Amino acid sequence: MKIAFIGLGNMGGGMAANLVKAGHTVSAFDLSEDALALAKANGCETFTAASEAVAGVEAVVSMLPNGAIVKSVYTKEVFGNAPKGAVFLDCSTIDVETAKDVNEQATKAGYEMVDAPVSGGIAAANGGTLTFMVGGTKSAFERAEPILQDMGKAVIHAGDAGAGQTAKICNNMLLAVHMIGTCEAMRMAQNLGLDPQTFYEISSQSSGYNWSLNAYTPMPDTGVESPADNGYQGGFATALMLKDLRLAMEAAEKSDSAVPLSARAANLYESFDGAGNGALDFSAIIKTY
Numbered sequence: 244m245k246i247a248f249i250g251l252g253n254m255g256g257g258m259a260a261n262l263v264k265a266g267h268t269v270s271a272f273d274l275s276e277d278a279l280a281l282a283k284a285n286g287c288e289t290f291t292a293a294s295e296a297v298a299g300v301e302a303v304v305s306m307l308p309n310g311a312i313v314k315s316v317y318t319k320e321v322f323g324n325a326p327k328g329a330v331f332l333d334c335s336t337i338d339v340e341t342a343k344d345v346n347e348q349a350t351k352a353g354y355e356m357v358d359a360p361v362s363g364g365i366a367a368a369n370g371g372t373l374t375f376m377v378g379g380t381k382s383a384f385e386r387a388e389p390i391l392q393d394m395g396k397a398v399i400h401a402g403d404a405g406a407g408q409t410a411k412i413c414n415n416m417l418l419a420v421h422m423i424g425t426c427e428a429m430r431m432a433q434n435l436g437l438d439p440q441t442f443y444e445i446s447s448q449s450s451g452y453n454w455s456l457n458a459y460t461p462m463p464d465t466g467v468e469s470p471a472d473n474g475y476q477g478g479f480a481t482a483l484m485l486k487d488l489r490l491a492m493e494a495a496e497k498s499d500s501a502v503p504l505s506a507r508a509a510n511l512y513e514s515f516d517g518a519g520n521g522a523l524d525f526s527a528i529i530k531t532y
């Protein structure tokens with residue numbers, strides 16, 4: 244297929260390269276010269292404007308920083324310049340309302356669109372092992388699915404427009420809570436004189452079992468290998484977790500959902516990020532205990 248890719252950063256760069264590897268012709272655009280140079284080296288054709296990159300394509304994939312940018316790029320550059328009937332796949336993590344709004348405007352302009360945020364970080368983007376949670380009509384999903392398969396290991400239809408973003412922020416809100424709970428329990432066990440590795444062995448096979456403990460143990464030299472064993476470098480940055488928690492808190496307010504525990508987790512990540520730890524993996528929050 245002829246596919247345009249907009250936003251070739253840490254995530255988008257690898258995703259676009261995987262589309263090339265799968266045999267697609269990829270027209271790439273990013274505001275960054277460096278990102279464009281890398282995309283060119285990976286086999287993409289590069290353009291100096293999004294409006295030019297989308298000319299003549301069958302699909303547009305975007306991986307951009309936030310909702311305001313996604314809305315601006317689609318409404319000002321993509322609509323009207325991409326051929327009528329093209330399908331749009333926005334893989335960025337953005338707020339549910341903007342995702343629904345842009346989808347509605349795309350439909351009115353004669354296009355099909357899905358929101359398809361991802362689970363998995365830069366390594367999964369490079370390795371083509373992302374999980375996509377997709378919001379949109381059945382017809383839009385069916386057109387997007389094979390393209391997403393070329394960049395991921397799992398593609399799940401979550402529901403109508405915005406449902407992908409809903410799944411993403413609820414998942415990451417839960418992740419923040421069980422990470423913090425895991426940090427608190429591990430540190431308290433240690434303070435009470437229990438060897439952290441012994442606690443890991445017991446709790447990871449008991450009802451304390453959870454992903455943060457079992458698959459991403461936040462304490463160095465304990466449990467499974469994780470960013471904790473690498474000075475909390477790499478992994479999922481605290482600043483990105485905070486971005487997702489802010490989106491989750493906004494969505495909780497708009498949907499009148501009570502989230503007292505998650506709100507506390509969001510506060511703790513605000514403080515941790517504010518203390519200059521934004522670049523550290525989110526499991527580094529254990530250092531505050």
Ligand code: NAD
Pocket residue numbers: 249250251252253254255272273274275278293306307308309312316334335336337361362363364365478479480483486
């Ligand atoms: P990034 O900052 O590395 O990449 C974003 C890219 O978009 C940059 O190259 C930037 O130049 C480009 N850009 C910004 N405005 C643009 C515009 N108007 N037109 C064209 N290009 C523009 O960010 P990232 O880490 O690749 O994240 C992208 C998205 O993926 C975000 O929504 C993020 O929340 C989500 N995400 C990231 C991770 C991760 O681990 N990095 C994991 C899951 C989801």
